[in-house]
Amino acid sequence: MIAFWVLSVVLIASAVWTITAQKPVYSVVGLLANFAALAILYLTLSAEFLAVIQLIVYSGAILVLFVFVIALLSSGVAPFAAGPNRMPKAALPAVALVCVALGFVVFAVTRGEVAIPPPPAGSTSALGPVGTADVFGSVGDFGKALFTTYLLPFEVTALILMVAVVGVVLLSGTAPAKAPTRRRAAGVRRELREAVVRDGEDRR
């Protein structure tokens, strides 16, 4: 119980840090902390396999990918910089309204007694201490369910991953895509205009 509250504080703090940090690398660090705390929380929920997966996949693979990309983009002409904020001003009250609405929902949910509907049918292992074989949440328990009852979703997942791989190869494997940003377009227009003006002066 104490673990839950401590972890809650860590989770919320690291999440806030993630979205407010000035540099993306700091965000990655915040996210790492968040993932780690979450993995511990998973352990308290008897989900030992997923806690490990959380660390391996998220912290080990995805976050490293983020870091690589940060390094790749940072190696360009300039540090991360932003243009003017183009969100319409009307979006601010909209965001506020959405926040209030969601906050209300959270408040409503946590305040009341959440009724837990009856569990779905289907076999699962009994509860047991974390680390024991073939208890609820262990590798054996999870694996049996995944490769028997949930085989089809698993296969579909494989397909999704394959598509993702193909997509990534297509997206980044070819010649650099030109990003027709407004700023560049404006620059090109300016150059053209100057060229026309020069041309006119030459003729004169």
Added chain:
Amino acid sequence: MTPLHHATLGVDGTYPLLLGLWLLPLLGAVLCWTFGPQLKAAAGWLATGFLGCSFAATVLSWPAGTQLIGGAHGAHQALLSWLPGLDFGLLLDPLSLLWALVITGVGFLIHLYSIGYMHGDRAFARFFAYMNFFVFAMLTLVLSDNFIGLLVGWGLVGLASYFLIGFWFERPSAVAAARKAFVLNVVGDVGIMAAVFIIVAHVGSIGFGDVFAASPGFGTGVLFAICGLLFVGAAAKSAQIPLHTWLPDAMEGPTPVSALIHAATMVTAGVYLIARCAPLWSASPNAQLLVGSIGAATALAGALLGMVQWDIKRILAYSTMSQIGYMIMGVGVGAYDGGVAHFLTHAFFKAQLFLGSGLIIHALANEQDVRRMGGLRSKMPFAFVAMATGVVAICGVPGFSGYFSKDRVIYGTLEHGHPWLFGVAVVTAGITAYYMFRMLFVTFMGEYRGDVDHVHLPDWTMNLPVGILIVPTIGIGWLMFGGDASPWNRFFAGQFASGAPVTQPAISEGLTTWIVLAVVAAGIGIAYLRYGTATASADAPARLEREAASVPPVLANAFYFDAIIDALFVRTSQGLGRFLGQTADPLLVDGAVRETALSAGWLGALTRSFQTGLVRAYALVLVAGAACLIAYYALAPGAFR
């Protein structure tokens, strides 16, 4: 709706001569039209020859047309079933025989005349094609045994008249006159059409025989509607007030056209129509009063306007209008034989007058203004004789044809109980005498006032028809001499049997004759004093100019009929059309369509503005949608138990 057996007026049978006399002019027209460039001058002789054959066939058809077998009078030739229940056929009875004789006979003479008159025109063959086509159309009109066949002829003579008025179509005035004549005549066609609709609705047939057989069953209102609508047609074709304004303008056509179409034949189609529908008119006193009054008004108006004209053909045009007013008055009040008699004599003397004026116009290089004539008696003695007999005949001088027929009409108004019409008719006779003799004096007496050095005397093709016409102009009236025993009355004995009952008027026929003669003599006398005496012709040019300048505006503007029609119908229609075409159509009707299209575009522009391209904006919209969904479930009753 087809009656089981038709009541035909004539004896059914096959009459090749009838078909021949009807179709020969059409053949001539087609040949002249098709081979015009090859025929050249021969076209005139070809057309005249075809018409001569047609005349001969008409004469040979006399026995068939006057036969009387078992109550059926004349010859009836069935043609075809035009529409279900509407059958076409030809009917040759005394009435149509008379008209056919005049059309082909006078038509033949005028064709002959035209060979000389139109000599050298670049569209010589086309002219004769039109003329022959006109004769065919006019024969269709008078020979039809039904109302739609008559309407077909009615429209086709209108077309021929349009072509011939606008024959010299490079002259804008001729084009305008042709258009005016056609449109006003279509008004008349439409009147007859409306009458036909009522007739078909009540009778189920268009044959004259069926309609007349059924007419006793019509109500007064229906009968008056039919007669009134038929008279709209008659008024337009016969230039009766207020549809007369095209006739003076129609003088833009060549003079033989004026003689044939706008004097002798086509303009009397209204008289024919009323005489043909005598059973209908006799049964409707209201229609008789209406038609008689309009005829009288037209007679008077035409005569008044004839007094102030200077164009020789316009004088004759207004006199035509006036004389047709007489005929309409006659047939309108029920004096059918009188009206028809006046048609016959008028056909001859008016053709005579027009052809005579044509001789002058031809000789004076198309000069038509009588102020620039004068003294032609010595230069053109033959033309003078021709014109003089015509003038004497039209004025009703005893012994000449007009005397007999006009007398019948004028006395007929009294006989049928219309003393007011009698008064108008008598006054008009006096005015007629005045303005016709005025024309005669101004044209032929005194000194020549024009500037044509050499008078171009016409050749025999022009003189011969005029010479021949002198004979009936003088003598045809004697057919009507002798009351009921006259050849005229015997000829029409079976035709107008259903005429209205004759009342014995307060004054005798002899007395009315003397009254008329006195008024006519007064008219001639005034004309002589003003234009015929030596003092009058001495300072003629200046006097005529003064007189022309002092014409009362109401007469100079022809009683403002043109202006009124223009303002009421032409301008209004054009204004409405302009409003609809330039304002309503593009702005209102099409505007609605365009707004529909534009609103689709506007909607697109609106939704386009949501597509900012900002990823975060899309995310926001998505979240807002999710929030709405969540809020819906959260706020819905029973969301959290």
Added chain:
Amino acid sequence: MIENALPVAIGNYVGLSAVLFFIGLTGVLIRRNPLVMLMSIELMFNAANLLFLAFARAWVHNAGHIFAFLVITVAAAEAAIGLAIVVAVFRDAPFVDVDEVRLLKG
């Protein structure tokens, strides 16, 4: 054997998950750096996962685990694709800012 009951009431897990999801959502909306936006999305994925696992534990039923596993897989695929797109779009750009990419503007 351990107790069947959860360490704390299930409502606390729901609340924690909601807060985390909410923070991630805010991140997506307020940040313009595509990388941070992607990370915020990961935060939201994890909030969902937390809920899955909490309920799986409450029911002692491992369907929630399977779901969480699938979410992680999809998240991995998403991150891979997303980052590839970021690299493709912003490789030559002087700015790394999603507001500068408006190819979808109508």
Added chain:
Amino acid sequence: MNALGLVLLPFAGAVAIWLLPRDNRTAARALGTLVALATLALTPAWATRAFSVRWLSRPFAAAFHFGATPLSYWLVLLLAVCSACAIFAANVPRARDFIAWMLVLEGSMLGLFLARDLLVFALFWDLMLLPVFFVLIGWGRHHGTAWRYLIYNFSGGLALLFATAAFGVLDGSTDVIGRGDVHLIGSWVPWIFAGFAFAFLVKTPVFPFHTWMPATYSDAPGPMVAVVSGVQSKAGLYGFIAITLAFLPDYLHQYAGLLVGLGALSILYGAFVALVQNDAKRIVAYSSLSHLGLIVVAIVAFQPLALAGAVLYMVAHGLFSAALFLALGFVEEREGTSLLSRLRGLGRDNPRLSGALCIGALAALGLPGLAGFAGEIAILIGVYQSGLVWVTAIALAGIVLASAYVLRMFQDVMNGPVSPDLPVRPDLTWREGLAIAPLAAALILLGVNPHAVLTASSAQSPPVATAAIEPPR
């Protein structure tokens, strides 16, 4: 062979013409005329021989069913004559493509008139719009006209398609044209009626759905307009008789007042607007509005003679508007304009051209003895007998106005002094004359003996016509 062969023949001809060299105008015209004449010659033999192949069974039965009904037979003949004349007269730039499009138009309209299945009818309805659209794009003056034509008529076609689908669902089959035993029941039926009526009113067109027409008629080349105005405008009227009157008579009765009102309004509106137009082709366009309004009135008068007259007048109007547009096309080719303010006095040096225009003009103003008169008389006798006296009066006023605007058009082009601004061009060539002659001959023939058309069209088609013209229950 059968009716399907007749429909496919022009399409095959079009394909063959597209295989010719691009600039071989003579060969294209010869082949096009040959195909059109063959279609005309084969119509009596093939049109009535039905062809049917099952197409759909769900959600409703439909078949590729072609074959002439007595009503459509005359329209097919009219189409074949007009197309042959127009193709023979075609003298436009890029003639090969133009003639091929003309053949596509003929084929699609043959499909429309010969279709015995509503769904096939609806498909050919949309198909027949495309050749006109492409010709307007390629040969017209403004692209806007083409788009307006297409969108306006496609919106009608869409309504037609929806109505057809609903019809099929309700009745179970769309293979119904020419059958008399179809009775629709259901709450959709008013909407089906509305869909059909909208499509037909737009295509005819009737006020206030006419604004696509003047621009289309004045922009497209004469031969194309001759077919569009002469025959395509009859598609809507054909639909009214063969579909609405046959299958939805109750609703037609219910809304007869509205349709009579629109028709009467069209008569006067078209006439008044035509009175002051400056473009000769627009005058004829608005006169079409006026004349076709009369036919709409005739159809909803529910009177046998009026309906027979409507058929007669449809054929007559097709003939004389084709003749008028062909003649005006010749004028436009010669002088480069069809504006009355610029044309003048052509008749002196072009008497044959003048005669050709004159025949069309006279038929248009309802000259007795020509086909237009017979149609008008039959219609108006019927309309008067059905009790619509005021409509008869309006139609008669329309006839007077017609004489005024048609004569104005004819005289301003042909009469008057010869204009020095206009180039002197040769008179009608033998080819052009031969293209108009059949139309003129047909006009005279129909005017002299219209009974032939009427007996053939009204007596043999009880399911289409007479069954539906009983008074409402």
